[in-house]
Amino acid sequence: MNRVLAVFALSALIAFQAQAQIPTRDQNYYKIKSVVTKEITEQNLPSVVVPNEPADFDLAPAEAEVLDITSFLSLDAVVNIGKGVWTVVQAGKPTTDTKFDTANALPGGATDWTELEGWGAPEFKTFNVQYKNIYDMTVVDFTYRVMYIANGNVKGIGQYLANVTVIPVNLSVAWGFKFNVSAAIPTVTNIGTAQNPLAAMQVNLRWSASSFISSEESSRMFYITGDGEFKEIN
Template sequence: MKSLTLVLVATLLTSFSAQAGSNSDRRALTLGSVETTDVTDQYPQHAVTDRELYESELLGQLNGISAKLTAAEAIVDQVINIGTKVWNVVEKARPVSNYNSSRATALPQGALAWSQLEGWQQPVTRVYSASYKNLMGVEVARLVYRVTLLYGGSVEGVGRYIGYASVEPVDVNVLPMWQLDATASVDSVYNMGTSRSPVAGMILNVSWQVRSVLSDRRQSDTLTLDANGNIRQTTRR
């Protein structure tokens, strides 16, 4: 009888331990809180270097599009995106290798490259963060990304346009058993000014997905950019 009692006690303890472990695993793999923040003040402004500008100009020359765009060649009140429309930023918790070459534009119809315009201003940036914790209060995923905007170029002094907008993963940290993917896309580019004095605008979406075997959460930021140098986070959902 005594040995039977010991066996029963051991069985119960093993069962309770397994159940506690199972509950702990579920809590570890289930999303709890999400904190989203504008952290621009924590990161230095990212400016285009002289070398980057030189390489961009050189690429334009190699492609035969280095000549300045004239008002006669452009439809200044029609704004188009000749850059990338959808691109990956993070895949399987790692920044993609070519994220820095994926850029969207908002240029006048007739332009072949942003370097054909003149009067570009110093680029501006905003940095945003999303931090995910599980039910145990442990951060399981963090995405920090920077939006860079080259703005203000014109065609012989007419209009203001967006040379490029880019999305750069600044910090990606994901625990084992979790997955993070992120993409950027341009919903639209448009003229927010007048036909005589065009001002380019752009709606940029940054979307990401955080998941485990027990959780799957999608989130996105909608950003409005313009050729006056403004980057505004209009929606986070």
């Protein structure tokens, strides 16, 4: 019995000493010091696979009987028939898989962006946000694209927006940190005239990084118009 107790005590001592030798992170590791956001070029970035879903970026509408839609559309009333708010990243993981949430700025009465014509190719801007701790270590590194399709019209009248979305490209979150991103479309408006509407959309992005002792929130706002103009309004 004494031998068994001695072996047990020796094993416990060895385990304690081994645990004591494992370095523990001090609180400065978990403290967020700074956040930096910037627009970046597309060099050395992985390509984004555009989903083959009903709300995708396939510019060829399904074959259907051609209808005169101008009789039931309010061309000067711009509305969003897509998402108004959605989650992009939750608990450090992108929420998109093969289908992306999208917003639209279409004439009132439209039920799908394919009812319009003249759409251009998908356009996008790419941005990066980094959070650093006290030791200047990058604890969150997030690259994303804001993608959209512009220049949709109704028999040559108006310029509208379709499939506005935010796509995660790269995401790295260090151990001990949480990261969340959400997108919101607070307004869609007609900044043109009643005779020649020009759709405009505000896109708000909000993200937060946190540890058990530190938390920081940041946001970025963009303004996109139906003629393809894209600008930051922060």
